[in-house]
Amino acid sequence: DAGITQSPRHKVTETGTPVTLRCHQTENHRYMYWYRQDPGHGLRLIHYSYGVKDTDKGEVSDGYSVSRSKTEDFLLTLESATSSQTSVYFCAISVAGMGTEAFFGQGTRLTVV
């Protein structure tokens, strides 16, 4: 699993509440990513980070923000959760020394009611 831990693994929250998902890596890789996976859409990139305090938007970034204050942690925040953000969220890293191979965490299943 390339030392990637996502927390929480499951969460149910109410519409309008803020939610923060955490991704933790143990190997100090520079690049980290947040994806969401939905039936019919596959995996889509939300945000990514290329270093501490360096982040950029992906394909579906509206309604999400991210922060990376330490190399090992990449946080995804839903400022005000909506039902359309019910999804499975995956964190990933890229390992440059292995030809830029991507490894994924186990996912967080988020339900917004």
Place this chain on the structure above:
Amino acid sequence: KQEVTQIPAALSVPEGENLVLNCSFTDSAIYNLQWFRQDPGKGLTSLLLIQSSQREQTSGRLNASLDKSSGRSTLYIAASQPGDSATYLCAVRRNYGGSQGNLIFGKGTKLSVKP
């Protein structure tokens, strides 16, 4: 805009059969291509990584090929087993003049291997 298509969306085969999963992409300017396996309710497991300069990669019963000029990759599974049942995802990494372009995923092929 890069688009990745996987055909078929679902496949059911008897145990022991050799099979091929297909992946096509619209923009040949890729850095690499990666095949993943995903079991229900689980994360993605990396199976094979092919660099843009390579033609194929092998791991055990799996062989992945890449034809960048035609925008195609195949994943060949030899002597399939019920334990191979999973969804297989293909993803291409964009080449933005370096190695850290983002991954673009296909929607996957759901494979069922019947005993």
